[in-house]
Amino acid sequence: MDSTRRWAVPVLGAFTVSGMFLAVPAPLGAVRAPAAAVPVPVAATGTAAAGTVYYVDSRGGKDSAAGTSEATAWRSLHKVNATGLRAGDTVRFKRGGDWQGTLRLRSSGTAASPISVEPYGKGADPRITGSTACVVIAGAYVRVAGLRAGGCQWAGFEVRGDHNELVGVHADHNVTGVQLIGAHNTVRNSVLSANNRMSVNDKGGDNDSGAFGVLLNGDDNLVVGNVIVDSYARSEDYGTDGAAVEVYNGDRNRVARNVSRDNETFVELGARKGKTADGNVFAQNVVTSSRKRGSFLITRGPGSPIGPVKGTIAVHNSVYLPARDTIGWSCGDGCSPAILRLRNNVIMVGGRIGEEDGKGGADEGGNVYQGRSHRFKLGPRSIIADPRFRSREDLHLSPGSPAFGRALKLGPEWFGGAALARDLSGAPLPAAPASGAYQK
Numbered sequence: 001m002d003s004t005r006r007w008a009v010p011v012l013g014a015f016t017v018s019g020m021f022l023a024v025p026a027p028l029g030a031v032r033a034p035a036a037a038v039p040v041p042v043a044a045t046g047t048a049a050a051g052t053v054y055y056v057d058s059r060g061g062k063d064s065a066a067g068t069s070e071a072t073a074w075r076s077l078h079k080v081n082a083t084g085l086r087a088g089d090t091v092r093f094k095r096g097g098d099w100q101g102t103l104r105l106r107s108s109g110t111a112a113s114p115i116s117v118e119p120y121g122k123g124a125d126p127r128i129t130g131s132t133a134c135v136v137i138a139g140a141y142v143r144v145a146g147l148r149a150g151g152c153q154w155a156g157f158e159v160r161g162d163h164n165e166l167v168g169v170h171a172d173h174n175v176t177g178v179q180l181i182g183a184h185n186t187v188r189n190s191v192l193s194a195n196n197r198m199s200v201n202d203k204g205g206d207n208d209s210g211a212f213g214v215l216l217n218g219d220d221n222l223v224v225g226n227v228i229v230d231s232y233a234r235s236e237d238y239g240t241d242g243a244a245v246e247v248y249n250g251d252r253n254r255v256a257r258n259v260s261r262d263n264e265t266f267v268e269l270g271a272r273k274g275k276t277a278d279g280n281v282f283a284q285n286v287v288t289s290s291r292k293r294g295s296f297l298i299t300r301g302p303g304s305p306i307g308p309v310k311g312t313i314a315v316h317n318s319v320y321l322p323a324r325d326t327i328g329w330s331c332g333d334g335c336s337p338a339i340l341r342l343r344n345n346v347i348m349v350g351g352r353i354g355e356e357d358g359k360g361g362a363d364e365g366g367n368v369y370q371g372r373s374h375r376f377k378l379g380p381r382s383i384i385a386d387p388r389f390r391s392r393e394d395l396h397l398s399p400g401s402p403a404f405g406r407a408l409k410l411g412p413e414w415f416g417g418a419a420l421a422r423d424l425s426g427a428p429l430p431a432a433p434a435s436g437a438y439q440k
Contacts, residue, residue, distance in 0.1 A: 051088025051113065055120065056080060058097035070094075070120070077101045077128070088113035093147065096123030102131040109141035111163070119146040125170060133158035133179070140182075144169060155179040155215070156195070166190055173197065176212040177228075180250075186222045187214060194230040196242065211242030213263065216250040216280075223255045224420070232264040232291070240293070243268050245282075248306075249275040254416035256283040257424050257437075261393075262291055266319075268298040270306035279311040281416040284424045284437045286318050286395050293325035296347060301334030301358055308333075312340050315414050316407070316423070318395040318437040319347040326351040328371065329362075337363035343414060344407035346387045346395070346436035347371075353384070366408035368401075368435050381406055387436070396438045403435040 054067045054074065061067075061075035067083075074080065077099050080091055085107040093099075109115040119126050125148040128134040133156075134149035140161045148170040149156030155178065156171030162182040169190045171177030177192035192213040213228035223245065232242035242264035245255055249271050260266050266287045271277040287296055296319045300307040319328060328347040331340045335356040342364040347353060353371035356362050365379035368387045378384070388401040397403050412418040422428055424437040433439060 053090045057094040090116040092120040093126035095121040097126045099128045100130040103135045105137045108139035114141040114143045117144045176215040179215040180221045181217045183219045189225045192228045212246045213244040216247045219251045221253045227259045229261045252279040254281045256420045258285045260287040265295040269309045277309045281313045283315045283415045292323045294321045295327045297329040303333035315343045317345045322350045324350045329354040331356045334358040344435040368403045405432045407433040407435045
């Protein structure tokens with residue numbers, strides 16, 4: 001991502017990324033994914049095909065040992081990195097252990113026999129900290145489950161290869177919790193908490209960047225069922241900066257059924273000249289914040305130096321940002337239906353509901369909005385009215401909500417495929433769906 005340019009966005013500013021930032025790690029709070037955000041069960045152990053199982057114990061292990069049993073566990077990341085893993089192999093890190101450095105997974109599995117990395121024993125999740133990127137996956141068909149990467153100088157998990165999966169991982173106090181550079185990767189049922197470091201943070205230059213939950217630099221990735229919390233940091237240039245999800249030079253990514261709390265923004269999109277960030281889908285996410293400012297979605301048209309960003313879809317999301325310095329969505333620099341489509345969302349803010357410019361503006365319909373002002377034309381079946389959320393944090397709809405029965409009927413292509421054409425709990429959408437992430 002271009003580290004020399006800030007994304008010009010009305011009211012809120014914008015977000016970029018580069019470099020590394022040194023800081024002392026802080027402990028991960030007791031943040032867990034609620035049941036509604038975890039539609040797919042996670043297995044703590046096990047592989048699809050038989051292979052060698054290796055054990056790593058940061059306190060009692062020895063690198064000179066065989067590593068093939070708990071009693072003969074290895075000790076260091078270096079030993080794992082130097083081992084040529086094969087399809088079907090498993091590396092198990094002992095719970096309660098701490099490692100300093102980078103776990104580098106260069107080998108590849110197969111679709112039928114992935115390489116697996118997972119915890120064993122009792123206690124806290126195995127933790128890796130302190131390096132530029134704490135876990136780097138360069139191979140393909142690698143599944144990492146149940147690890148924690150915290151206090152890393154860049155990414156907790158950096159996924160460079162394709163067809164990899166992060167399941168039930170924790171990433172905290174990094175510049176970015178997860179960076180997806182490759183294609184067809186999945187981040188599922190994970191907690192990305194307080195990734196609140198800046199990679200660049202200096203006075204002047206209009207170049208500060210950092211504090212991302214997920215950074216999408218690749219194509220066709222899936223971010224589903226996660227909790228993303230506290231992605232923001234102090235910025236010398238902008239006051240504060242950060243995003244739960246940042247898309248830069250990434251196409252056709254799907255971000256669905258996530259819970260976002262107290263992030264600077266939920267998602268912002270852009271692309272370097274000659275690159276694209278097209279066809280990204282944001283479906284059934286729940287976004288809340290108690291912070292003094294925030295936004296749901298920021299994108300731009302051809303007039304932006306990092307645009308146009310084409311074909312973004314936001315569908316069946318529920319958003320509540322009560323502070324005055326907030327905006328639901330912004331589509332500037334030549335917005336058009338080819339840039340942004342919004343369907344069946346419920347967006348309640350204390351500031352501006354949304355704004356657009358250009359010919360035609362965004363393509364929107366079936367939405368329920370509430371806020372102080374708006375700068376766009378309401379589309380079919382959209383309304384400005386109190387959505388009647390149950391509370392500031394519980395965005396289920398109360399009886400009598402105008403969102404019930406308001407949604408437009410949509411095909412699976414709006415959600416990024418039939419598997420995601422469901423509500424936040426994973427239930428099929430009814431024949432006459434409500435707008436927003438919840439159907440009940």
